[in-house]
Amino acid sequence: MEPPPLPLLSGACVACTLGMFATGLTDLRQMFRTRSVENIQFLPFLTTDVNNLSWLSYGCLKQDWTLITVNAIGAALQTLYILVYLYFSPEKRRVLLQSVALLGVLTLGFCYFNLLTPDVDVRLAHLGLFCSVFTISMYLSPLAVLAKVIRTRSTRCLSFPLTVATFLASASWTLYGLQLNDLYIMVPNVPGIVTSILRLWLFWQFPPDQDKLYKPLQA
16 A cells, blocks of 8 residues: 655645746746747647646546646646637647647547556556656756757756756655655656756856856957
């Protein structure tokens, strides 16, 4: 039988993860203020929504209310970001096609996990593996951006609040998975800790104020 998670640890997971999701409110405010989606990427909203909905299914199957709470709110927020982006985007066709592709993937996943895999334990294992692989790929996807930071010696393309929130969320979920002996929760969050530490090191190595110091020299 799995040990019950500590309430304090569950609360940390909820608070830190919602804090990470809330960083998207800055983009939401910018879209409403400028009435455009300039310099805002759509794909992170879409992939995070898929990730939230996948973990929400895993949480429902496992009856884990910490997972359910976090990912239900996260999915609602990401869906809101997607709808606002679609409203202000001049490329509505592209955004709609990507969103329809998302719905298609989710429908296929639902059919596989619920109709073709009747055994609950097997379904939980397959769904957990899918969620883990998808989360790991999300945490590793910014590596190209980190390479750009090292090449340009500038951290202007990184968000410090998001970096801190991601580190805290990844660390809390790693401890949560360890407490539950759930490798599907614990393992995929380790790359989040590693990449967050790397980003924090880049902020220390290339402070944002450094760019301001270079401008007078270049003038």
